[in-house]
Amino acid sequence: MLEALSAALALLAGLDSKLVEIVLLSLRVSLSAVAIAALFGLPLGAAIAVGRFPGRQTVIVFLNALMGLPPVVVGLLVYLLLSRAGPLGALGILFTPSAMVFAQSILILPIVAALSRQAIEDAWREYEEQLRSLGARRLNAALTLLWDTRFSLLTTILAGFGRAAAEVGAVMIVGGNIDGVTRVMTTTIALETSKGDLPLALGLGMILIAIVIAVNAAAYLTKELAQRRYG
Amino acid sequence: MSKGAILPLRLADVSFAAGGRTIIDRVSLEIETGPSTIILGANGAGKSVLMRLMHGLLSPSSGRIDWNSPERPGVPRKQAMVFQRPVMLRRSAYANVAYALKIAGIPEPQRGVLVHESLESVGLSHLGRRSARVLSGGEQQRLALARAWALHPEVLFLDEPTASLDPSATREIESVIKAFDAAGTKVVMATHNLGQARRLGDEILFIDKGRLVERAPVEQFFSKPQSAQAAAFIKGELPWT
């Protein structure tokens, strides 16, 4: 175990090119996915937070439940969608990074929507009277709240990114773990471990943990600084 | 009474119930331009709910509330409200006032002047760039007044605006309110503070247990209260409801 660890550190220190390629691809995929999830999820969360419509409570419960979607199930469903035999087969994006982005976007969209819904609804409770007094209507209020809760929302987005970067089930199935094309940190760790080849797996594992820690630290610091500066 | 003026406001037999309790009980009154109106009463008498009914934040369970010219969606409101605790957005003091103008549809180039005037009128010009939520309680409340004032509303509702403030901040707020009153805005303010009612009010509407019990010019109310409840309240003897 110790020699595997030191071999791992050597790979990291030497910035092994394969390692760098894998890390960069992982970041590209998960960052793209979280960007898409935010694009759709934040407005969705805001709309549900300030909206009033029949079945609203059911929608909220459903959205919260979707946060727990198992990645491997998402992977399976997206595979069936993108397979040549499936409805979106003509897009031809199966086994490419685009498919991985697609799957991860679906995976973290509920997280972004549900958490932003919560944050914005809490803010709405505080602001509703004042905003209505000023004559703001729901659409305006939703946009105002989206900006006003921006620091909480940033934390939400970071949470989504963390989940995407750490998952293996979805990207394995829709990406195919193709060497040099769709191999990311998590799928490489799975592969190398199954081969009994630990140094690369350990090295990537350490990077992944470092990324997760960094993301959480960033979320914490954001909250702290925002509180101090803006109150 | 100019065209499009929203006053007078008429409440006809208005009641409001929530959670099985009657909070406002068949209140009828008329609010006219001119003298500042104080809605006076003990805690829990229903002042805040009455204010919110008038301002349109709540709908009555029964009865009617009619302005002289009705509010239309898309048209900037001619009434504003300042709450007991100011609610500020996570932006600068300047931006908070500008926000109110933006909602009202004032085009961007015109906002600057109006914001500066408002901040000036409450003595906050030097704090324009500061983050609104880190200002002191008194400063935030003054900012709330500036924001309410920026559109030069016809009616300014104030719901116990100094209840959370210390005496010196209270004095500052009161002087701003007096200035707005002098400038012609109709002031309608809820308070349970007798001294404040005397200092700022021209007429008193006394509310007890959700009912409008007495209405009189300020001096008359304090020297010769007509109802037993008013008398007891002035003497500080009114029991909690």
Add this chain to the structure above:
Amino acid sequence: MIRRLLSVALLAAPPALAQEKFIVVASTTSTEQSGLFGYLLPVFQTKTGIQVRVVALGTGQALDLARRGDADVVFVHARSAEEKFLAEGHGVRRFDVMYNDFVLIGPKSDPAKISGGKDILEGLRKIKAANAPFVSRGDNSGTHIAELDLWKLAGIDVAKDKGSWYRDTGQGMGPALNTAGAMNAYILSDRGTWLSFKNRGELSIAVEGDRRLFNQYGIMLVSPLKHPNVKKDLGRAFVDWVISPEGQEAIAGYKIGGEQLFFPNAK
């Protein structure tokens, strides 16, 4: 057009990537893990400029993938399953490519007393008799199918006769070897994966060299008639190269620790 927009929108594939020549080959995890592709494919790509993207699954899954039209070429090692695939019309033609062999791996303690043996069927019978732990991949892969065929040849019906000594894990070759190492159990493995496997614990080769352990690989172009999206020209180029003298020589050139792993036998 939509595809271009999608890849730009998804920010993940720079437009240049969409123009690259590539094919998708469905193959098996054991072949990939042997390292053969890492050695072989760059040779092909340098020669033709075609990038070969290997999706490595179990044999059953690889063929199913191709049945859905998600691969251009299949390259697996389970003759009967491949013939069935052809008969269904999903493949154009099957070519022999190479063979490697399976080895029976066992623990140092050798509870079934078969170490050094040359008869695989005898070895399996002794394992059952001794109730020695045996790990099966149980995942419908070529190795798994081969294992089941060997039990049948040995006259043992594992579906009926399996006791607690027979562990059906549903895993790929590497994880199954990990499991066998942890349990000190016997396991059938392809030589390639075994040679690259680093986590051996107390395991070593117990039985090898029996002709019945030889594992034949076949390659097929997925039928463009049944699946119009198949890149038939690029796919054909790959199939032709693999069975050509040049491709066959490249296969023979792949060694682990000086040992040749795959023996080309295209006709």
